[in-house]
Amino acid sequence: MSIKTILLGSVAALAAVSGAHAADAIVAAEPEPVEYVRVCDAYGTGYFYIPGTETCLQISGYIRTEVRFGDNISGDSDVNFWTRGQVTFQTKNDTEYGTLTGVITLRTNADNATDQETLLDEGYLDIAGFRAGKQYSWWDDDLSGETDTLSSNETTHNSIRYQYETGNFAAGISVDELEEAYVEKPGEGPNNFGVAAQVSFKSGAFSGYLLGGYDSDNEEGAIRAIVYADIGPGTLGLAGIWASGANYYYEESEWTVAAEYKVKLTDKWAVTPAFQYFDKINIDADGDFSGGSAYTTGVTIDYRIADNLRSKLSVQYHDEEDGDDETFGFLRFQRDF
Incomplete structure (x- = not known):
């Protein structure tokens, strides 16, 4: 056999082997498409779609720091520094029953480096007017200034409520678990439950x-x-x-009246003078109001330093018929996002 024959045979063999394995050649995989975050404008500003879903998410919150003042407001000191950080996650998507909303609000309060608390401020779901979970009571809504006291004890509860709303009218009812610590009524511990109802108009x-x-x-x-x-x-x-008697929703006095006048001086400045009078502030052993009166007067000054940066100065004076008078307040700076 000649060398020429051997070479030709080798080339043919290699060609055959290459042809046999041509189908097994390595092919680079196509890259997976990247889904970028999409803006969701169906529910207002700040929402975006959670990638891979039709659920819209909004993240918001604020950072607040205060200098508080008043008699012995912090042990033996008349001045106390205090800071809060809060973030809210709110989700929304359409369902056959309407918009399904979920809210989680996390809050951390810091009196100093060691005295801090982190808590679930809100955590509820809302659909078709029904809301269930830890939420703010309607008793938390009050006048815009810092002078008034229009609720007692904690105003967030594990609750179930229903509210009907139109553009200028709303009505609702809630069942609230009142298991938070009780403050004023002698010998009273955590309660069972309460019922609240409200109607509003514009x-x-x-x-x-x-x-x-x-x-x-x-x-x-x-x-x-x-x-x-x-x-x-x-x-x-x-x-x-x-109030018919001392109860979880209101126990500051048997009756009270309050007034304020908020004046927007410019786009940056607002001033709110206010006054509140309390009658029958004392509570006997049976939880009945037994006498005494008091009043609070003060002023709140709001100043918008820049977009999303606000300040507030509150100065209040409180005087009780059979007690000492007191001057207190705070200077606050808050950055919203």
């Missing part, structure tokens, strides 16, 4: 609502009304409360 320059709460453990209740009216350069706010 009509031109006027708005307001009527709210009631019944404490099933104490078998006492309270009624509160707040009305706002745009008058002149500002907004007048009037409030009144009557």
Whole structure:
């Protein structure tokens, strides 16, 4: 066999082997498409789609720091520094029953480096007017200034509520678990549950609502009304409360009236002077109001330093008929996002 024959045979063999394995050649995989974050404008500003879903997410919150002052406000000191950081995650998507909303709000309060607490401020789901979970009571809504005291004890509860809303009218009812620590009534511990109901309206320059709460453990209740009216350069706010006896929703006094007038001086400045009077502030061993009166007067000054940066100065004076007078307040700076 000649060398030429051997070479030709080798070339043919290699060609055959190469042809046999041509189908097994390594082919680079196509890159997976990247899904970028999409803006969701169906529910307002700040929402975006969670990648791979049709659920819209909004992240918001604020950083707040205060210098508080008042008699022995921090042990033997009349001045106390205090800081809070809060973040809220809110999700929304459409369902056959309407918009499904979920809210988680995490809050950390820091009095100093060692005295801090982190808590679930809110955590609830909302659909078709129904809301269930840890949420703020309607009793948390009050006048815009810092002078008034229009609720008692904690105002967030594990609750189930329903609210019907139109553009200018709303009505709702809630069942609240009142298991938080009780403050004023002698010998009273955590309660069982309460029921609150409210109606609200808007009509031109006027708005307001009527709210009631019944404490099933104490078998006492309270009624509160707040009305706002745009008058002149500002907004007048009037409030009144009557309580049948000391109860979780209101136990500051048997009845009280409050008034404020918020004036927006410029796009940056607003001033709110206010006054509140309390009648029958003392509570006997049976939880009944037994006498005494008090009043609080003060002013709140708001200043918008820049976009998303605000400041607030609150100075209040409180005087009780049979007690000492007190001056207190705070200077606050808050960055929203």
